[in-house]
Amino acid sequence: MKKLGFGCMRLPVLDEQDRSTVDLEAVKKMVDCFMERGFSYFDTAHRYNDEASEPAVRECLVKRYPRDCFVLTDKITFNYIKKEEDQWPFFLKQLEICGVTYFDNYLIHNLGSTFYPYAQKYHTFEFLTELKEKGYVRRIGFSFHGTADVLEQILKDHPETELVQIQLNYLDWEDEMIQSRKCYEVARKYGKQVIVMEPVKGGTLVNLPEDAKAVLHGCNPDGSLASWAVRFAAEKEGVLMVLSGMSTLEQVEDNTAYMSDFVPLSEQETEALQEAVRLIRSHSEIQCTGCRYCVTECPKHIAIPDYFSLFNNYKRLENTSYTYNQKVYYTNLTQKNGKASACVECGKCEKNCPQHLAVRELLKKVAEVFE
Numbered sequence: 001m002k003k004l005g006f007g008c009m010r011l012p013v014l015d016e017q018d019r020s021t022v023d024l025e026a027v028k029k030m031v032d033c034f035m036e037r038g039f040s041y042f043d044t045a046h047r048y049n050d051e052a053s054e055p056a057v058r059e060c061l062v063k064r065y066p067r068d069c070f071v072l073t074d075k076i077t078f079n080y081i082k083k084e085e086d087q088w089p090f091f092l093k094q095l096e097i098c099g100v101t102y103f104d105n106y107l108i109h110n111l112g113s114t115f116y117p118y119a120q121k122y123h124t125f126e127f128l129t130e131l132k133e134k135g136y137v138r139r140i141g142f143s144f145h146g147t148a149d150v151l152e153q154i155l156k157d158h159p160e161t162e163l164v165q166i167q168l169n170y171l172d173w174e175d176e177m178i179q180s181r182k183c184y185e186v187a188r189k190y191g192k193q194v195i196v197m198e199p200v201k202g203g204t205l206v207n208l209p210e211d212a213k214a215v216l217h218g219c220n221p222d223g224s225l226a227s228w229a230v231r232f233a234a235e236k237e238g239v240l241m242v243l244s245g246m247s248t249l250e251q252v253e254d255n256t257a258y259m260s261d262f263v264p265l266s267e268q269e270t271e272a273l274q275e276a277v278r279l280i281r282s283h284s285e286i287q288c289t290g291c292r293y294c295v296t297e298c299p300k301h302i303a304i305p306d307y308f309s310l311f312n313n314y315k316r317l318e319n320t321s322y323t324y325n326q327k328v329y330y331t332n333l334t335q336k337n338g339k340a341s342a343c344v345e346c347g348k349c350e351k352n353c354p355q356h357l358a359v360r361e362l363l364k365k366v367a368e369v370f371e
């Protein structure tokens with residue numbers, strides 16, 4: 001199987017203010033292009049696109065292609081599970097929403113130090129094993145956001161795990177908080193197949209500062225910025241799949257073009273990437289991926305990732321006239337969302353943040369700049 005997977009978490013929408021308004025016609029074209037070019041792996045979850053991802057998968061993929069032509073991964077997400085008995089109905093509902101009778105892969109969503117205790121309490125690994133024995137799923141595992149020591153503990157406790165989905169990209173490879181390399185090495189030590197998520201770090205690596213971009217284009221003028229990120233992840237041994245959360249047909253066309261005939265990075269390209277990392281780090285102040293896990297429980301409805309993105313842009317553009325734009329965007333966003341200064345420091349966002357960002361402190365910086 002080709003190593004590029006279609007991540008269905010950032011599907012195109014008709015109304016940017018409402019992520020559940022998935023543009024189904026656009027998604028159908030994207031799916032068709034992906035399939036025509038020989039790719040077949042799709043990844044969804046109940047909460048993606050504000051719960052509109054699974055229905056979009058049914059309409060754009062399941063209803064239009066024979067079931068044995070594609071591989072579908074779904075996940076059990078603890079935000080929807082309040083007790084052990086909730087797991088079966090949640091799973092059966094997912095099958096129904098997606099319009100399938102089985103999932104090829106079924107993962108526990110977002111394990112790490114916060115949610116692993118829930119998996120233990122609800123016997124979720126045992127539940128997944130039961131699903132597999134009954135033929136409802138073919139392979140089981142979990143997606144993981146946490147440190148390598150926690151990953152090692154989970155893999156020791158649960159040898160039944162087949163797949164480990166981790167955040168792996170060239171910017172986080174040596175990052176002490178995300179620990180991409182260390183997590184990858186632990187997964188391989190235990191002989192697990194690795195699925196890569198966030199290879200472009202939520203779009204950060206396709207929106208590089210000019211100096212980093214120049215280094216990469218200077219080395220390979222034909223390669224898109226996404227291609228550097230996806231190739232970096234795909235070349236690692238034991239990587240089964242690299243997921244790309246695609247939002248446009250152009251992204252599907254680009255990704256499938258360079259991944260149709262995948263070529264690992266050359267020595268020269270690897271060096272260029274290291275230099276780009278150095279330059280990117282010197283620009284981005286907040287390492288937010290835009291996953292939006294932080295916003296769901298915020299009592300003040302603060303648009304945390306949007307503000308962080310504006311803040312990073314502001315810092316990148318500092319000393320140019322474009323910083324004004326960022327302030328305008330900020331003011332617009334605060335019409336429908338709480339301001340950064342509205343934070344009551346309850347800490348719920350930080351509990352949900354896979355990047356372990358100090359959201360409360362960072363919001364103070366945002367308020368300082370934009371308010």
Ligand code: SF4
Pocket residue numbers: 297298299300301302304342343344345346347348349350359360363
């Ligand atoms: S700490 Fe602030 S930003 Fe975070 S959830 Fe609470 S109010 Fe929202």
Ligand code: SF4
Pocket residue numbers: 287288289290291292293294295304305308352353354355356357359
């Ligand atoms: S602050 Fe954390 S949880 Fe919120 S979008 Fe950014 S990375 Fe995701």
